[in-house]
Every structure is written in structure tokens, then in C-alpha cells.
Amino acid sequence: xxxxxxxxxxxxxxxxxxxxxxxxxxxxxxxxxxxxxxxxxxxxxxxxxxxxxxxxxxxxxxxxxxxxxxxxxxxxxxxxxxxxxxxxxxxxxxxxxxxxxxxxxxxxxxxxxxxxxxxxxxxxxxxxxxxxxxxxxxxxxxxxxxxxxxxxxxxxxxxxxxxxxxxxxxxxxxxxxxxxxxxxxxxxxxxxxxxxxxxxxxxxxxxxxxxxxxxxxxxxxxxxxxxxxxxxxxxxxxxxxxxxxxxxxxxxxxxxxxxxxxxxxxxxxxxxxxxxxxxxxxxxxxxxxxxxxxxxxxxxxxxxxxxxxxxxxxxxxxxxxxxxxxxxxxxxxxxxxxxxxxxxxxxxxxxxxxxxxxxxxxxxxxxxxxxxxxxxxxxxxxxxxxxxxxxxxxxxxxxxxxxxxxxxxxxxxxxxxxxxxxxxxxxxxxxxxxxxxxxxxxxxxxxxxxxxxxxxxxxxxxxxxxxxxxxxxxxxxxxxxxxxxxxxxxxxxxxxxxxxxxxxxxxxxxxxxxxxxxxxxxxxxxxxxxxxxxxxxxxxxxxxxxxxxxxxxxxxxxxxxxxxxxxxxxxxxxxxxxxxxxxxxxxxxxxxxxxxxxxxxxxxxxxxxxxxxxxxxxxxxxxxxxxxxxxxxxxxxxxxxxxxxxxxxxxxxxxx
Amino acid sequence: xxxxxxxxxxxxxxxxxxxxxxxxxxxxxxxxxxxxxxxxxxxxxxxxxxxxxxxxxxxxxxxxxxxxxxxxxxxxxxxxxxxxxxxxxxxxxxxxxxxxxxxxxxxxxxxxxxxxxxxxxxxxxxxxxxxxxxxxxxxxxxxxxxxxxxxxxxxxxxxxxxxxxxxxxxxxxxxxxxxxxxxxxxxxxxxxxxxxxxxxxxxxxxxxxxxxxxxxxxxxxxxxxxxxxxxxxxxxxxxxxxxxxxxxxxxxxxxxxxxxxxxxxxxxxxxxxxxxxxxxxxxxxxxxxxx
Numbered sequence: 001x002x003x004x005x006x007x008x009x010x011x012x013x014x015x016x017x018x019x020x021x022x023x024x025x026x027x028x029x030x031x032x033x034x035x036x037x038x039x040x041x042x043x044x045x046x047x048x049x050x051x052x053x054x055x056x057x058x059x060x061x062x063x064x065x066x067x068x069x070x071x072x073x074x075x076x077x078x079x080x081x082x083x084x085x086x087x088x089x090x091x092x093x094x095x096x097x098x099x100x101x102x103x104x105x106x107x108x109x110x111x112x113x114x115x116x117x118x119x120x121x122x123x124x125x126x127x128x129x130x131x132x133x134x135x136x137x138x139x140x141x142x143x144x145x146x147x148x149x150x151x152x153x154x155x156x157x158x159x160x161x162x163x164x165x166x167x168x169x170x171x172x173x174x175x176x177x178x179x180x181x182x183x184x185x186x187x188x189x190x191x192x193x194x195x196x197x198x199x200x201x202x203x204x205x206x207x208x209x210x211x212x213x214x215x216x217x218x219x220x221x222x223x224x225x226x227x228x229x230x231x232x233x234x235x236x237x238x239x240x241x242x243x244x245x246x247x248x249x250x251x252x253x254x255x256x257x258x259x260x261x262x263x264x265x266x267x268x269x270x271x272x273x274x275x276x277x278x279x280x281x282x283x284x285x286x287x288x289x290x291x292x293x294x295x296x297x298x299x300x301x302x303x304x305x306x307x308x309x310x311x312x313x314x315x316x317x318x319x320x321x322x323x324x325x326x327x328x329x330x331x332x333x334x335x336x337x338x339x340x341x342x343x344x345x346x347x348x349x350x351x352x353x354x355x356x357x358x359x360x361x362x363x364x365x366x367x368x369x370x371x372x373x374x375x376x377x378x379x380x381x382x383x384x385x386x387x388x389x390x391x392x393x394x395x396x397x398x399x400x401x402x403x404x405x406x407x408x409x410x411x412x413x414x415x416x417x418x419x420x421x422x423x424x425x426x427x428x429x430x431x432x433x434x435x436x437x438x439x440x441x442x443x444x445x446x447x448x449x450x451x452x453x454x455x456x457x458x459x460x461x462x463x464x465x466x467x468x469x470x471x472x473x474x475x476x477x478x479x480x481x482x483x484x485x486x487x488x489x490x491x492x493x494x495x496x497x498x499x500x501x502x503x504x505x506x507x508x509x510x511x512x513x514x515x516x517x518x519x520x521x522x523x524x525x526x527x528x529x530x531x532x533x534x535x536x537x538x539x540x541x542x543x544x545x546x547x548x549x550x551x552x553x554x555x556x557x558x559x560x561x562x563x564x565x566x567x568x569x570x571x572x573x574x575x576x577x578x579x580x581x582x583x584x585x586x587x588x589x590x591x592x593x594x595x596x597x598x599x600x601x602x603x604x605x606x607x608x609x610x611x612x613x614x615x616x617x618x619x620x621x622x623x624x625x626x627x628x629x630x631x632x633x634x635x636x637x638x639x640x641x642x643x644x645x646x647x648x649x650x651x652x653x654x655x656x
Numbered sequence: 657x658x659x660x661x662x663x664x665x666x667x668x669x670x671x672x673x674x675x676x677x678x679x680x681x682x683x684x685x686x687x688x689x690x691x692x693x694x695x696x697x698x699x700x701x702x703x704x705x706x707x708x709x710x711x712x713x714x715x716x717x718x719x720x721x722x723x724x725x726x727x728x729x730x731x732x733x734x735x736x737x738x739x740x741x742x743x744x745x746x747x748x749x750x751x752x753x754x755x756x757x758x759x760x761x762x763x764x765x766x767x768x769x770x771x772x773x774x775x776x777x778x779x780x781x782x783x784x785x786x787x788x789x790x791x792x793x794x795x796x797x798x799x800x801x802x803x804x805x806x807x808x809x810x811x812x813x814x815x816x817x818x819x820x821x822x823x824x825x826x827x828x829x830x831x832x833x834x835x836x837x838x839x840x841x842x843x844x845x846x847x848x849x850x851x852x853x854x855x856x857x858x859x860x861x862x863x864x865x866x867x868x869x870x871x872x873x874x875x876x877x878x879x880x881x882x883x884x885x886x887x888x889x890x891x892x893x894x895x896x897x898x899x900x901x902x903x904x905x906x907x908x909x910x911x912x913x914x915x916x917x918x919x920x921x922x923x924x925x926x927x928x929x930x931x932x933x934x935x936x937x938x939x940x941x942x943x944x945x946x947x
Contacts, residue, residue, distance in 0.1 A: 035830075036826035036827060036829075036830060037789075037826045037829070037838060038826075147831070147893060148889055148893070150892065150893070151689070151690075151892070262835050263833065263835050263836065265836030266835050266836045269836070628878075629881065
């Protein structure tokens with residue numbers, strides 16, 4: 001950790017921290033990116049030069065204080081620099097999701113009135129050009145990868161290198177102007193604006209100040225003792241607040257190195273090569289990695305498989321305890337070290353987790369089996385709870401106090417309280433300034449005292465003091481008989497089965513619950529292969545009777561487990577169907593961060609929901625789908641509906 | 657797909673400009689604004705026989721520098737034979753092949769490759785046990801000047817040379833977006849990706865003229881779209897002249913600047929996609945005629 005007193009040294013912005021790093025740790029690596037098969041790296045002083053050149057180039061183009069600069073593309077050092085350069089000249093960076101379709105982009109770009117866009121490649125440039133007639137304030141676009149754009153009209157298009165070149169040629173006067181612009185960046189200036197993915201309605205622009213980002217980066221770095229020697233892999237969307245805190249805030253504060261993968265497809269290999277010491281991934285990533293490991297172990301030789309099973313069983317018993325520093329017998333420890341040599345070490349190496357010192361997962365609930373699997377390998381995986389409005393951190397788990405079903409204790413300098421209706425509120429230095437151009441929503445979310453409603457329902461566990469989240473507060477509804485309906489709670493239980501990718505539970509104001517299930521093509525496809533089940537499409541596999549039987553067994557198990565919880569025993573699934581298509585963000589069924597949009601799904605597949613309630617045995621349906629290139633098509637299917645026996649609370653009690 | 661093929665369809669829509677193209681001996685401008693250079697290759701009255709079978713009969717056409725030229729025709733029309741003549745694998749009994757202003761004597765295929773003509777194959781012809789990058793590197797073999805023993809030692813100048821060529825290959829790997837399979841043996845890759853690796857290997861030769869034998873055969877719609885995009889990008893970025901054989905008519909009509917139609921070894925038509933589509937002889941050959 002770099003020693004410096006905050007605020008006093010004028011370290012109130014990321015550009016200021018960048019300049020400090022360029023002096024104090026000039027030759028330490030700041031950014032790396034794999035390009036042409038080789039890791040290219042930039043030291044802090046090199047990075048500072050690049051950013052300064054770009055900032056001067058920005059000034060030359062007319063970027064000024066208060067302008068919004070949209071940044072669209074995959075994680076690349078150049079785009080992080082673009083964000084810092086924008087801050088340097090007093091502008092506000094607005095990173096966007098790179099897989100957003102043109103319409104979504106139109107809303108965001110016109111909402112913030114972005115005058116400038118920095119785009120990663122032709123794909124992004126094309127999207128912006130397509131909608132430019134609808135963007136009143138849009139003036140110039142800067143692109144990174146020139147491929148395919150040689151013949152484009154360059155009156156408003158500029159190559160990144162050219163902008164930097166012009167910056168290098170800038171006059172001393174311009175340089176002085178930039179210096180004064182940087183020193184004018186105080187804690188109260190806007191650091192970044194991030195659009196929330198919007199589980200409901202239009203995305204909202206969350207305005208975060210320098211105070212929010214830097215105080216949060218400082219507190220969270222201290223919490224986990226992050227230093228300048230950490231390695232992180234920046235692979236999560238740049239538009240997401242987590243990436244901003246890790247790759248911009250914490251990186252600038254502690255001076256650690258941000259590594260960018262070569263492409264989305266090479267992520268797994270790049271992860272292995274970098275071996276990050278500080279790693280963040282949503283549960284989905286851990287889930288799919290575990291699924292891959294398990295599938296490959298199924299195909300492994302008998303000796304290997306037996307060794308794997310033996311040592312994994314040992315790890316499951318003692319791994320977490322050893323990690324938490326609890327009392328474990330010497331013999332067990334020896335056996336665990338043997339396992340480390342034969343199994344855990346190589347496995348961690350394959351997954352790219354050999355050096356992970358602090359790992360976090362958040363965003364969704366993680367399956368206890370998945371969570372325990374990684375921890376038992378000796379990976380210090382923890383959970384945190386946060387949101388964009390809080391600059392990520394609300395609660396997190398300290399080392400040695402990790403549980404799979406809680407999200408930890410309040411982060412340093414964060415206050416948390418639970419309202420009467422169970423909703424979680426917090427107040428912290430990271431609390432956002434406002435929603436841009438949306439005072440009503442700001443007032444709804446944040447009260448004058450600074451308490452912010454999370455929209456999540458939860459409670460503190462009395463024994464541990466850890467927070468436990470049940471569901472979205474507004475999703476927690478009532479069944480017709482008045483008992484509690486917490487769909488996420490049940491869906492998560494379903495999703496913990498590798499075969500099930502997504503589940504959507506319906507039942508608010510109804511007498512019983514029904515569900516849509518999405519199978520995981522990877523897991524189920526592999527199972528089908530091993531069992532000689534032929535299929536030609538996702539749809540056919542999803543409708544296969546044997547698949548339905550397998551899913552039925554999972555649903556029954558979930559019902560039994562739900563029945564054990566007195567408060568939620570009404571949420572058992574009476575009937576379900578397996579959807580004929582994968583729920584997709586392109587069709588609006590999921591958010592870009594892959595959260596289920598229950599209401600939209602309910603409306604879109606209204607015929608299916610009706611069929612689930614009216615007792616019919618099967619249902620014919622037509623669905624419109626959007627292809628990756630934006631084209632639309634229609635798929636039709638006849639879906640079978642399965643009835644599931646419901647466990648009663650008392651019988652399962654008796655069984656226990 | 658980044659560059660929409662749809663636009664090009666529209667651009668080809670007006671036939672008037674197309675007719676002007678036909679008589680132009682040297683430079684011409686395509687409908688989408690690209691300037692096409694002079695003739696790079698000319699086939700004059702080619703006749704190719706295998707014993708009594710006449711594969712190509714008195715066919716003449718030219719390929720301009722920088723254009724995308726398609727050769728189409730029903731099964732057995734002599735398309736692949738034509739590509740093999742261009743490529744020097746077959747030697748026609750009659751006729752002349754002119755390349756870059758010189759009449760080409762009978763040559764071995766590798767000599768022709770040295771002249772800057774590269775190709776891909778209808779049935780993928782990669783080294784299956786080798787990785788993608790190794791396969792692509794074989795495309796540079798002709799340019800590697802150090803001999804076998806130097807390469808085995810892999811030190812000093814030989815290493816410098818390899819690094820230089822590897823860089824070029826990596827650029828192509830990046831261009832075709834196959835970084836993720838860089839170290840994967842090609843035998844284990846799906847068909848669409850193997851085709852892409854083959855294209856990468858051909859590009860590694862930095863060819864003047866690139867011959868593609870059914871680049872989209874057996875691909876699904878998405879793979880075809882990707883491949884179309886790469887062909888357009890190669891043409892655009894490196895200015896490579898491309899001659900391709902393809903069965904998918906919509907692909908040909910969208911991609912090609914000019915099209916030659918063969919049927920039973922004879923030339924039926926030669927012109928822009930639009931002209932060719934309207935040509936009665938072509939329609940008859942594809943749809944059949946009442947007798």
C-alpha cells in the first residue's frame with residue numbers, strides 16, 4: 001500500500017493518483033494486454049504519458065469540462081486510459097456495455113448527451129453511426145482498431161493514435177491548461193457515470209463522485225490488504241461498477257497491475273497465464289468452470305477419476321476448515337498436503353487460481369456446493385454484497401468468517417439498517433450523488449439523511465452478525481393465501497443444479513407456484529452424449545422425455561428443501577415446463593448482467609403461464625427471437641407440462 | 657457481421673453502371689466505390705482435356721487487380737479444374753495463361769506459389785496433428801531463407817527470422833479472430849474454424865492472388881456470414897485479388913464484383929452479378945430448359 005494522506009496531497013481524483021504512481025512507482029507494471037500472442041506491458045510512467053497525450057488530444061478535439069465521453073468496447077488498457085484522459089480534462093467518462101444493441105445505446109447516449117464517443121472497433125463504430133441521426137449532441141468519435149474503416153468518412157471519426165499524436169504536438173500552454181484542469185479535480189467533482197442495467201424500466205445514470213470512488217477504493221483495499229503487487233484480470237464489462245472500482249479505483253489507489261485478455265474467447269487461457277492474486281467473478285463464471293471440470297472428470301481415466309473423487313471428498317471435509325485456520329488434526333493436514341500436490345494444486349493451476357489470495361463473488365447468490373468446492377481447494381473465495389449506487393461495497397466477508405449463505409458484515413465506514421418491511425438500507429462515503437436527470441428516482445432511492453434503499457429484503461443473522469439476503473424487496477410478494485412468495489430463493493435453489501441454467505418462478509397472488517426452467521446446454525448436452533441420446537437442436541433436447549424426467553427429480557428435491565423452511569413452504573413448485581429457447585438479453589428476457597426480468601417474461605410467455613395454471617397437459621406456442629445480427633425470427637414448439645408432487649411441511653419435518 | 661452484405665446487394669442493384677464495366681480493359685470503379693486496378697491474370701482460350709473428357713473448352717476471361725472474381729456453374733462445370741489451371745496444378749492442352757503482363761510458361765505449383773498465388777481447398781488440406789499457429793507458419797515457409805539445419809538449431813539469425821514471420825502470422829491470426837485456437841491441434845477443431853485456419857495459412861503467404869475453392873461449403877448461416885466478412889475484409893485491408901468458387905448463389909451475388917459462369921467446360925457468361933443473373937443462358941443452365 002502506498003503511504004499518503006488522502007485529500008491533503010490533492011489526491012482527490014484518479015488522474016492525481018495516476019501522476020503520483022508515475023512518480024513513486026514509475027517502473028512498476030500498470031497495464032498489460034495480450035496482443036499478437038505476447039503480453040505487452042506499460043509501466044505507470046509510460047501509462048501516465050499515454051494518458052496525458054490522449055488528454056491533450058481530447059482538448060484539441062474540444063472535449064471540455066462537463067462533457068460526457070462514452071466509452072464502448074472490451075476491456076483494453078487504451079479504453080481505461082480514455083476514461084482517465086476524459087477525467088483529466090474535466091469531462092465525465094460513461095462506459096457502456098459493449099454488447100448493447102443500437103437501440104439501447106441510443107437511449108443512454110442521448111440521455112447523457114454524449115458529445116464524444118471512444119469506440120473499440122468497427123462493430124461499435126457502426127452501431128453509433130447507425131444511430132447518430134438520433135443523437136443531437138454527438139460530435140466526434142475516436143476509434144481504436146482501424147480495421148475495416150479505411151474508407152469511412154473521417155470528418156467526425158478519428159483514430160486513437162492520431163488523437164494522441166496531436167496531443168504530443170500540443171503547446172506548452174495547452175499542457176499548463178491540462179495541469180490546472182487536473183488540479184481542479186476535487187472530491188466533489190463527478191468521477192464517472194454508470195448506467196445501471198435496469199432490472200425494471202429504462203437504465204438510470206448513476207453519478208459517482210471522486211469521493212465515492214476514491215474513499216471506497218481506499219477502504220476496500222485496506223480491508224483486504226491489497227498492495228501494489230496484486231495482479232488482476234480485467235475481463236468483466238467496463239460499464240459495470242465492479243470493474244470500475246477494481247480496474248480504475250483500486251488499481252490507481254494501490255498501484256497494482258491491470259491485465260486485459262486478448263479476446264473474450266481467450267479469457268480462460270489468459271487467466272491461467274496471469275494467475276491473478278485478486279480475482280472477482282460472478283457466480284455464473286464459477287458455476288460454468290465447475291461444470292467444465294466435472295464434465296471433463298467424467299471423461300477422465302478410472303485411476304484419475306478415483307484419485308479426484310478421493311481427494312475432493314477429503315477437501316470437502318477439511319479444506320475450508322484449514323483455510324479458515326481452524327483446528328484440524330495433523331493426519332488430515334498431511335493428507336490435505338498430499339492432495340495439494342496431486343490434485344488441488346494442478347486443478348487450481350488449470351483454472352488459473354494458483355495465486356488467488358482474495359477472491360470475490362457477488363451479483364447473485366452462489367450455490368453452496370459451488371462455493372464450498374472452490375474454498376475446499378484452498379481458494380480464499382468470499383462473498384460481497386453491493387450495488388452501483390454504493391460504489392459496490394455494502395457488506396463483505398472478512399477472512400476466516402466465510403459462509404455460503406450470507407454476504408458478510410458491513411464494509412468499513414458503511415452503515416446498514418433493516419427497515420420494518422425487511423428492506424436493507426445503507427449509508428456510506430461511497431453512496432452515489434444522484435441519478436442523472438432523474439430527481440424523482442433519486443428522491444425515491446436516497447433519503448435526505450443519505451440512507452439508500454437497496455430494494456433487497458434481508459436480515460442480520462443473530463449468531464454471526466452477517467447479513468442474509470432473501471430476495472428483491474418488491475419481488476417478495478404474497479400468495480393468494482397470504483403466505484410469503486420469494487421467487488429468487490426458489491430459483492436459486494433450482495439453479496444450483498448444473499442441468500438448470502435459469503428458472504423463473506410465478507405465483508404472486510395465485511394459489512400455488514409454477515415455474516419455467518431453462519436447461520444448461522453444456523451440462524445436459526454432455527449428459528445426453530454419454531447416454532446416447534440423439535438431439536439436433538436446443539429445442540429438441542429441452543423437450544426430450546428423459547431430460548424432463550431428470551429435471552422433474554431436481555424440482556422434487558427443491559420442493560422438499562423449500563418445505564423445510566416454514567415461512568416459504570408455500571413456494572413449492574406444483575407444475576413446471578422446460579422452455580424451448582434459452583432466455584436471452586437480446587430478446588429482453590434477461591438484463592445485460594443476465595438477471596431474469598420476471599415481468600417481461602411473464603408477459604411474453606403469457607400463454608405458457610396460463611397453461612401452467614389451467615391444468616393442460618401440453619401447450620403450443622410461437623416465440624419471436626432476435627438473432628445476434630439483429631434479425632428476427634420465429635420459433636414454434638409444443639411444450640409438455642410436468643406435474644410435481646408437493647412436500648408438506650410436516651412430513652419433511654418428520655423426515656428430519 | 658460488421659460490414660453488411662445487404663448494402664452491397666443494393667449497391668449492385670443498378671445494372672447500368674455494370675454494363676459499362678464490361679468493356680473496360682483496365683481500371684474500373686465498382687458500385688461501392690472501390691477502384692479496381694488493371695488486369696492481373698488473363699486466361700486465353702483455355703482448353704483442358706483428361707483423355708477424351710473435355711473439362712474446359714475454349715474459356716477466356718480475366719481477373720483485375722483488387723477485385724473479387726467468382727467462378728460459378730453447376731456440378732461438373734469445370735470450376736475446380738479452372739482453379740487448378742490458374743494454380744498451375746493442371747496444364748491446359750490449349751490456350752495461354754498470362755500473369756502480371758507475362759505469358760506464363762508451364763510451371764510447378766510451388767513456383768506459382770512463389771509468384772504470389774495462394775489457395776484454399778474444397779476439402780480442407782491442413783496438417784491435422786499440428787496446431788493452428790504451426791499450420792499458419794507453414795504458409796511462410798517459402799519466405800524463410802534459412803535452411804533446414806539452421807531452422808532445427810533455432811538460434812541466432814534463424815530465430816530472428818522465425819520471430820519476424822511469427823509476428824506476421826500473429827497479425828493474421830488476430831485479423832481472422834482465431835487467437836483462442838492458436839495452440840489447438842487443427843484436427844480437433846470444428847469444420848468452420850478449420851476453413852478459417854486454411855484461409856489464414858493462405859494469407860500468411862501474402863498472396864497477390866488468392867484462390868478460394870468453395871470457402872463456405874458445409875457451413876451454417878452464421879459461419880457463412882463470418883467467412884463473407886473475412887473475405888471482404890481481406891480484400892479491403894490487404895488489397896488482395898480474390899478468385900473464388902462458390903455454390904451459394906446469394907453469397908456469390910453479394911461478394912463478387914464480376915462473375916464467370918461455366919457449364920460443361922464452356923463459358924456461358926461473364927459480367928457483373930446483375931448481368932449474369934439476367935442472362936438467359938445462365939438461367940437455362942441452372943433451372944434446366946424444356947426440350
